[in-house]
Structures are given as structure tokens and as C-alpha cells.
Amino acid sequence: MSVFPSIALAILIALAALAFALRAAVPARPAEDALQSGEPVPLAPLQRVSWWTLAAGLAFAVAATVVIAGKGVETWWTVDAVRLPVTGLMLAALLASLAPMTLARRNAASRGVLVDERDLEILRRAPSVQGAATLVRLALWTVVLMESFHAAGSVPVPFLVLVNWSCLVVYALALPVGILIGYWRR
Amino acid sequence: MPRAEVHNQIRRLRFEHGEMTQQALAERAGCTRQTIVVLEQSRYVPSLLLAMRIAKVFGVTVEEVFQLHE
Numbered sequence: 001m002s003v004f005p006s007i008a009l010a011i012l013i014a015l016a017a018l019a020f021a022l023r024a025a026v027p028a029r030p031a032e033d034a035l036q037s038g039e040p041v042p043l044a045p046l047q048r049v050s051w052w053t054l055a056a057g058l059a060f061a062v063a064a065t066v067v068i069a070g071k072g073v074e075t076w077w078t079v080d081a082v083r084l085p086v087t088g089l090m091l092a093a094l095l096a097s098l099a100p101m102t103l104a105r106r107n108a109a110s111r112g113v114l115v116d117e118r119d120l121e122i123l124r125r126a127p128s129v130q131g132a133a134t135l136v137r138l139a140l141w142t143v144v145l146m147e148s149f150h151a152a153g154s155v156p157v158p159f160l161v162l163v164n165w166s167c168l169v170v171y172a173l174a175l176p177v178g179i180l181i182g183y184w185r186r
Numbered sequence: 187m188p189r190a191e192v193h194n195q196i197r198r199l200r201f202e203h204g205e206m207t208q209q210a211l212a213e214r215a216g217c218t219r220q221t222i223v224v225l226e227q228s229r230y231v232p233s234l235l236l237a238m239r240i241a242k243v244f245g246v247t248v249e250e251v252f253q254l255h256e
Binding site: 041043115 | 212213216217218219220221223224227229230232233235236
């Protein structure tokens with residue numbers, strides 16, 4: 001069976017997610033009117049970008065996972081037409097995670113305030129979620145690989161590469177998650 | 187140490203200043219509208235700098251805007 005339909009689908013999903021992420025990077029101007037009682041708090045620009053970053057990053061990561069799971073680790077590792085698009089999807093997931101930081105940097109050049117002291121405090125605390133998520137991910141990989149390949153005596157190289165990719169992507173996606181948790185708590 | 191809360195009069199002061207919108211206050215104080223929203227709901231304690239800026243916008247002292255309740 002040809003791998004191209006699934007790759008094309010994965011790329012299509014990735015492009016759609018990227019388009020949404022780029023659209024979200026331009027924060028909409030909030031309404032001038034004050035909140036009515038009981039009305040939910042509007043999303044802060046950083047919060048909105050974090051939601052879209054998470055959605056785009058997840059779409060890229062899920063697309064890559066679907067391709068690897070669908071074709072198998074061996075095919076992914078040996079067939080260029082599978083491996084290279086997956087590499088692209090993983091890199092896209094990493095790049096998408098830069099959006100919140102980009103917004104914070106754009107703040108200084110903006111006429112209005114995109115990110116204020118409360119947003120920066122939330123942004124400063126978010127990396128603690130990244131550390132925890134990466135630790136959990138590494139622990140899971142270690143247990144799974146140890147139990148799967150203990151008898152063989154060594155872990156095949158493709159799995160080691162997968163460990164690297166998955167930890168990088170989890171680390172990247174944990175930033176918007178940490179930011180959203182920060183807004184939810186405060 | 188007893189639990190302390192910081193209450194504020196931002197909503198009343200906005201009303202007394204010609205129904206100033208949250209967005210207008212945010213722009214003049216140098217923060218986002220969302221921060222004004224959570225401040226009015228007493229869900230966020232601002233830095234001294236932001237507190238002084240908000241007080242300056244209304245032309246009052248910080249103590250007239252923010253009160254410590256223990």
C-alpha cells in the first residue's frame with residue numbers, strides 16, 4: 001500500500017494547523033465595553049496564542065504519530081518518503097511552540113500592551129510544567145524500552161531517535177500547557 | 187501570619203471617571219484589559235508599580251484604590 005495518502009493527509013493537517021496558529025498570532029482587539037456580571041473573563045492575548053499553539057503542536061505531533069504507528073517503526077526508519085515528512089512534522093511542532101515567546105518579544109515593539117506583568121509571571125512559571133512533563137515522558141520510555149528489549153540486550157537505534165523526538169515535542173508542548181494552567185489557577 | 191486580601195475600588199473609580207472602560211484604563215495604566223478584569227474581581231494582586239500607575243490614572247493615592255484586609 002502506498003504511503004503517500006497518509007503523508008499527504010498528515011501534511012494537510014499540519015498546514016491547516018499552521019494557518020490557524022499564524023492567525024492566532026495576531027491578537028484580536030478586545031471589546032471596549034466592560035464585563036457584565038457573570039460574563040466570563042476574556043482571553044488574554046498570550047492565553048489565546050497558547051491555545052492555538054497547543055492545538056497546532058498537537059496536530060503536528062498526532063499527524064507524525066499516526067504516520068509512524070500506521071507504517072511501523074521499521075518503515076519509518078528505512079523509507080525516506082515516510083521518515084522525512086515525519087521529521088518535518090516534528091520540527092513544525094517544535095516551531096509552533098515558539099509562538100508564546102514570540103508574542104512576549106513583540107510586546108516591546110507594540111503600541112498597545114500584549115503581555116503585561118501578570119502574563120509575564122505566568123510565562124515565568126510555565127517551564128516547571130515542561131520539566132515535569134519531560135521527566136515523566138523519559139521515565140515511561142525508560143521502563144517501556146527496558147522491558148521490551150531487556151532480553152535482546154540492546155535497544156534498536158530507531159527507538160532511541162523516537163525517544164529524542166518525543167521528549168523534544170513533549171517539552172515544547174508543555175510550555176503552552178503550563179501557561180494555560182497558570183491562567184486557570186490565577 | 188494571618189491571611190490577607192487586597193481589595194480595590196477600581197470599579198467604583200472607573201464609574202466616577204465618566205464610565206471609563208476597562209480597555210481605556212488598561213491602556214493608560216500599561217496592562218491588558220484581562221488584568222483589569224481579574225483585579226476588579228480581586229483575583230490578582232498587582233505589583234507596586236502597576237498599583238501606582240492605576241492610582242495615577244485616577245488621580246488618587248494608592249491607598250484610595252487598594253486596601254489590605256487581614
